[in-house]
Amino acid sequence: MKKVLVLLLVLLVATSVVFAQGSKEAGAKKQLMGVVTPSADHGFTAESIRHSEAQVKALSAQYGFDYRxxxxxxxxxxxxAVETILGMKPDVLVLWPVNGDELRSVAQSVMDSKVPLIVYDRFIPGLAPDAEISGDNVAIGEGAGRYFNEYFKEDLAKGKVNYLEFKGDSSTVPMERTNGFLSTASPNFNLVQSFVTNWSQQTAMEQMESFLNTKSKAEIESIKAIWTHDDEIVFGIVEALKNYHGNAKINIRLINGVSGGEGFMNLFENSGLAGVDFMTYTFSPSMVRDAIDLGLKVLQGEKLEKNYKVPTEMIDKTNYKTYMQGKLYTVRYSL
Known part of the structure; x- marks a missing residue:
């Protein structure tokens, strides 16, 4: 009888331990990934938000972590938003700043809290997060400079080639693209005027219209190229040029963009501007998925590199049809 009681007692204790352990596991807090992005102020961010939210949702379902x-x-x-998520004690935070300078303080508080921080696209000057990831903005500028050199080779040999620049905003992205362009473009390229569009198609259109309506005939006719930082900026410029009915002749021969979206592909054959060529560099909204993937690596205990660059590809009338059949383009429009 004693042996039976002892055996029952052992079984009861063992069952209690298993039950307690199971309850502990059932009530365990899931890992939490925080993601903070700009709102959809233009097409690129709108597409990026869809891709980032889709990716974090899919990975959360697959790997069992929570996200905000x-x-x-x-x-x-x-x-x-960062402070709200930080109060939830996240295990990693992916941040795409509106403006890096203005997010430095709160980003530093994330790091002070020992929460791994991944910064995407627009970097934070003076801050060294756990990882930074972006498209290769410097390479985009450098490549555009070389393309312009080749395209205007004969003109540059004769003297100056006047151009306009349409930037995105005041973040690190336009700075990197402009510096890259200036590092490779011939010194015979002469910048006539630079505009800051805030990535707005409407603003770019108004700025181009203002230039066409206020400058002299000689100034307008001297412009041979337009260097921009985004496809949407190009759309605004194209509309302004199509609507121009002044007495100056438009001598613009090359306009570049950055993004490689569907709308830009239409310009290669249907721009409505005779004699104007177009070129863009890939900068897909879907690459934000790579930033979310880095967050997953942190949750899985992997060590990150400090800097990641997503490669870029030049697209012009010679290769755009092949590009539209490739993986980068199809993933971008998979949602």
Whole structure:
């Protein structure tokens, strides 16, 4: 009888231990990934938000972690979003700043809290997060400079070639693209005027219209190239040029973009501008998925590199049809 009681007692204790362990596991807190992005202020960010949210949702379902996804239009709102997620004690935070300078303080608080921080696209000057990832903006500028050199080879041999520049905003992205361009473009390229569009097609159109309506006939006719930082900027410029009915002759021969989206592909055959060629560099909204993937690596205990660059590819009338059949383009439009 004693042996039976002892055996029952051992079994009861063992069952209690197993039950307690099972309850502990059942109530265990899931890992949490925080993601903060700008809101959809133009097409690129809108596409990027769809891709980032789709990726974090898919990975969460596959690997069993929780996530909190927040967007904000202004830096102050982004700071509040980061602080909200930080209060939830995340295991990693992926941040795409509206403006890096203005997010430095709250980003530093993330690092002070020992939460791994991944910064995407627009970097934060003076901050060294666990990882930075972006498209290769310097390579885009450098490549564009070389393309312009070859395209205007004969003109450059004779003297100056006047061009206009249409930047995105004041973040690190346009700075890298412009510096890259200036590092390879011939010194015979002469910048007549530079505009800041805030990535807006409408703003770019108005700026181009203003140039066409206020400058002299000689100034307008002197422009042979337009160097821009985004496909959408190009769309605004194209509309302004198509709507121009002044007495100056348009001598623009090359306009470049950055993104490689569907709308730009239509320009190669249907721009409505005779004698104007187009070129763009890939900068797909879907590459934000790579930033989310880095967050997953952190949750899985992998050590990250400090810097990641997503390669870029030049697209012009010679290769755009092949590009549209490739993986990068099809993934971009898979949602």
């Amino acid at each position: 996804f927040m967007t904000a239009a202004e830096s102050s709102e982004q700071s509040n």
